[in-house]
Amino acid sequence: MTARVTIRIQQADFDIAKEIAALTQGRTDIGAVVSFSGICRGSEGGESVAALTLEHYPEMAEAEIARHAETAMSRWPLNGLTVIHRVGRIAAGENIVLVLTASQHRQAAFQAAEFLMDYLKANAPFWKRAETTAGTGWVDARHHDDAAAARWTKS
Amino acid sequence: MKVKYFAWVRERVGKAEETVEPPASVRTVDELMAWLARRDESYAYAFERPRVIRAAIDHAHVKPDATIAGAREIAFFPPMTGG
16 A cells, blocks of 8 residues: 655644544554644743744745655655644644654654654744734744754764 | 745845845855845844854755855745744
8 A cells, every 4th residue: 555645734723633534544554643733832931822923935844844754754664644734823722733654563653753743843944923921023943953853863 | 046035034134035146256155145134234134143044945955055056046044943
């Protein structure tokens, strides 16, 4: 059976159960599905966050995510994967990003999901603007995301 | 070549994209940033800390010493906060 790779960038929210069903439907070769969803938190550094607004570089975001998906598919024995990244205004408590990985056995699914998230955090061209009690401003990138992505580099 | 700006780089420059024709002496991403910074105060402000700015050529990340020859689209942006 061929691998199912789904990559979407969209304003609308996603339904995790529906996406898992789409990934696994009709297949009997999948033994493990790992799901990660990133959610907009309601506080950051002592301030209350009302919402995040995500800007992105459309053509590059698609290209980057596709590259990472291809890397994941070639590094781990996966039956499929799904990456959905939202853009636009996202209120506290709402979904931002979804990563699903499917494999025969759980190790590949867990590792590939973590790899994809670490790379999304470090390399995907999206930028968050936060509305907080202290005002509205751009969120700073975190160095530990670069470090997390770097540990996947083969030596 | 087309140049695109994102996030606070775009806000400081005052535009999302433009077409530029740098002289042949401007060969790398670094040199392009310095050339743009000299245009006016807005550009100088956007590129005042060049080591913070990231760049992409034709939708792929590049280092500051990458050559710009043959690039169709160059983008400048702050460190990313996706995912």
